[in-house]
Amino acid sequence: DSGVTQTPKHLITATGQRVTLRCSPRSGDLSVYWYQQSLDQGLQFLIQYYNGEERAKGNILERFSAQQFPDLHSELNLSSLELGDSALYFCASSVGASSNEQFFGPGTRLTVL
Amino acid sequence: EDQVTQSPEALRLQEGESSSLNCSYTVSGLRGLFWYRQDPGKGPEFLFTLYSAGEEKEKERLKATLTKKESFLHITAPKPEDSATYLCAVQARSGTSYGKLTFGQGTILTVHP
Numbered sequence: 448d449s450g451v452t453q454t455p456k457h458l459i460t461a462t463g464q465r466v467t468l469r470c471s472p473r474s475g476d477l478s479v480y481w482y483q484q485s486l487d488q489g490l491q492f493l494i495q496y497y498n499g500e501e502r503a504k505g506n507i508l509e510r511f512s513a514q515q516f517p518d519l520h521s522e523l524n525l526s527s528l529e530l531g532d533s534a535l536y537f538c539a540s541s542v543g544a545s546s547n548e549q550f551f552g553p554g555t556r557l558t559v560l
Numbered sequence: 561e562d563q564v565t566q567s568p569e570a571l572r573l574q575e576g577e578s579s580s581l582n583c584s585y586t587v588s589g590l591r592g593l594f595w596y597r598q599d600p601g602k603g604p605e606f607l608f609t610l611y612s613a614g615e616e617k618e619k620e621r622l623k624a625t626l627t628k629k630e631s632f633l634h635i636t637a638p639k640p641e642d643s644a645t646y647l648c649a650v651q652a653r654s655g656t657s658y659g660k661l662t663f664g665q666g667t668i669l670t671v672h673p
Contacts, residue, residue, distance in 0.1 A: 449603065478659055490604070490647065490663040503658040537603050545591065545651065545659045551603035 450474065451552035453538050459558045465526040468555045472519055472540030478502070479521040480541075480549060481513055485534040496521055497544040528559045562587045562652050564664035572670045573638055581633040581667045583648030593631050594661060595624050596647040604647055638671045645669070 450473035460466055472479050481493040492505035496515035507513075510528075515521045525532060535554045541547040565584045573579055585593065592611050596604035608617045610626040617624050621642065623634040633646055645668050649661040 449605070451603075480659060480661075482661075489665045490649075490661075492660045492662070495659050497658075503660050505660060535601075539603075541659060547659070548594070548606050548609055549659070549661060550606055551596075553603050554601075556601075 449550040449552065451538060451540050451550055453536075453552040453555050455555060456553070457556050457558075459560065460528060461560055462528055462530060464528050464559075465524065466528065466557065468523040468525070468536055468538075468557075470521045470523070470538030470540075470552060472521070472538075473550055476540035476542050476550075477519065478541045478544055478547070478549075479515055479519070480539040481507075481521070481523050482537045482539065482551075483534050484537060484554075490537070493523070495544075502544055525557070530559050533557055533559045562650055562662040564648055564650055564662055566646075566648050566664035566667050568667060569665070570668040570670070572672065573635075575639055575671055575673050576637045578634070578636045578638070580635070581646055581669070583631040583633070583664055584629060585631070585648070585650045586629075587650045587652045587662070589653035591651040591653045593626055594649045594651070595631070595633055596649065598645045598647055598666070600645075607646075635669070638669075640671045640673050643669055643671045 452471045477498045493507040495503040539549040539551045595607040598604045608624040645666040649663045
């Protein structure tokens with residue numbers, strides 16, 4: 448158990464819908480990262496927040512957005528969902544903004560029908 | 561653009577048969593190289609961080625080494641419970657990347673009893 452929690456574990460929804468994934472980092476960690484894992488693309492970095500502020504952005508679609516709240520938990524919002532958005536979404540956390548080990552949560556499996 | 565290539569894609573070993581996994585990388589200034597283990601349907605589990613060429617780290621039957629262009633994960637006398645996907649990732653020094661990890665596609669290791 449890494450200490451990072453994610454909810455829900457599974458999510459099944461329809462195309463065009465909007466969903467919110469939630470992540471709570473390990474106690475004491477200030478950075479939260481979101482990654483997407485699909486069979487063909489592997490693990491892809493989406494976005495990083497550090498102490499409430501956006502720090503780095505990867506290939507995150509405009510339909511996706513994220514935020515980190517004052518209690519340091521984070522939410523990833525996915526809208527206008529498409530079949531290709533079906534994937535495992537992982538949250539990770541680390542103590543600092545960079546050069547620290549990232550600890551991953553158990554993931555949310557999103558299925559878009 | 562940072563790139564990570566892992567080989568082989570899949571590796572089947574007999575219990576006790578030692579071997580190595582390879583991770584080749586190109587990055588604009590290496591901040592750190594990370595090894596993770598991932599079991600099916602679960603989040604990546606942190607194993608090692610290497611920061612400079614010549615560095616080595618060990619944990620039980622695993623030993624990770626780093627050169628300027630690649631990293632190796634040596635598995636000595638593996639057991640069936642070592643079966644998993646092993647992921648390699650790099651973190652760059654460049655200013656806008658901060659904590660972003662770039663992952664390889666992974667090596668699927670199967671150890672037969």
